[in-house]
Amino acid sequence: MTISTYAERIVILTGAGLSAESGLGTFRDKDGLWTRYDLNEVATPEGFARNPVLVHEFYNARRANCLDARPNAAHDALARLQHSRPSHVTLITQNVDDLLERAGAPAVIHMHGQLTRALCAACGYRWNAPRAMDHAAPCPACNAPATRPDIVWFGEMPYHMERIDTALQAADLFVAIGTSGNVYPAAGFVQEAAAHGAQTLELNLEPSATVSLFDAARFGRASRIVADWVAEILGAPPPR
Numbered sequence: 001m002t003i004s005t006y007a008e009r010i011v012i013l014t015g016a017g018l019s020a021e022s023g024l025g026t027f028r029d030k031d032g033l034w035t036r037y038d039l040n041e042v043a044t045p046e047g048f049a050r051n052p053v054l055v056h057e058f059y060n061a062r063r064a065n066c067l068d069a070r071p072n073a074a075h076d077a078l079a080r081l082q083h084s085r086p087s088h089v090t091l092i093t094q095n096v097d098d099l100l101e102r103a104g105a106p107a108v109i110h111m112h113g114q115l116t117r118a119l120c121a122a123c124g125y126r127w128n129a130p131r132a133m134d135h136a137a138p139c140p141a142c143n144a145p146a147t148r149p150d151i152v153w154f155g156e157m158p159y160h161m162e163r164i165d166t167a168l169q170a171a172d173l174f175v176a177i178g179t180s181g182n183v184y185p186a187a188g189f190v191q192e193a194a195a196h197g198a199q200t201l202e203l204n205l206e207p208s209a210t211v212s213l214f215d216a217a218r219f220g221r222a223s224r225i226v227a228d229w230v231a232e233i234l235g236a237p238p239p240r
């Protein structure tokens with residue numbers, strides 16, 4: 001099925017594949033993060049309660065990688081697209097890096113949190129995380145030694161779900177980029193958008209677990225296929 005190159009309201013979901021060419025790696029590819037770390041130890045509230053030092057070390061290393069990385073052509077293209085039609089392009093990311101912001105994207109919805117933010121587990125205060133967080137450092141607001149990375153762990157509710165559902169229900173086009181379609185609720189967004197009449201497109205290095213749910217799919221490196229797709233969208237005249 002061919003996807004129309006003109007869409008009034010576009011909702012984009014990105015995953016780790018968007019930042020892979022910036023050197024940040026992915027989770028489930030052959031040398032991905034979850035092949036090297038036990039996610040139950042570093043990405044669950046229970047793991048943090050058992051060993052906050054290990055969890056801070058894990059996110060301090062990822063935060064350092066993120067701060068040293070640079071946006072790639074796919075981040076730049078998505079930032080250009082959102083800049084061109086800010087009220088018609090919703091950018092949702094599962095990624096916790098800030099490469100879309102550093103590429104100039106004006107409004108990124110981080111449903112799994114952000115490496116650049118810290119959260120107090122005692123009072124809920126949020127602030128900009130230092131390059132390396134220390135689990136013993138007190139919360140700047142309530143002074144409790146309860147600081148954690150502002151990351152949504154497995155078993156926790158993703159952020160901004162109401163805003164995301166509203167966007168999916170109004171979308172004309174839903175595009176998933178660089179995600180394996182293994183983790184819900186994000187993996188179910190394609191069905192929610194399609195149920196409300198959106199066309200759906202997957203842009204990925206290889207078919208995801210949910211590729212059969214999409215109207216169309218293109219495969220290749222995000223730095224190339226996302227830039228090509230955005231060029232099509234930006235070049236497409238609105239229907240007469």
Ligand code: APR
Nearest residue numbers: 015016017020026027028094178179180183205206221222
């Ligand atoms: N260009 C495009 N796609 C790529 C590239 C690339 N250069 N490199 C890898 N990919 C694709 C892979 O084929 C895979 O389908 O990116 C996807 C990465 O999948 P995952 O590693 O599972 O990452 P993601 O889908 O973002 O994981 C979702 O799971 O662990 C949790 O919270 C974590 O946000 C994460 C969520």
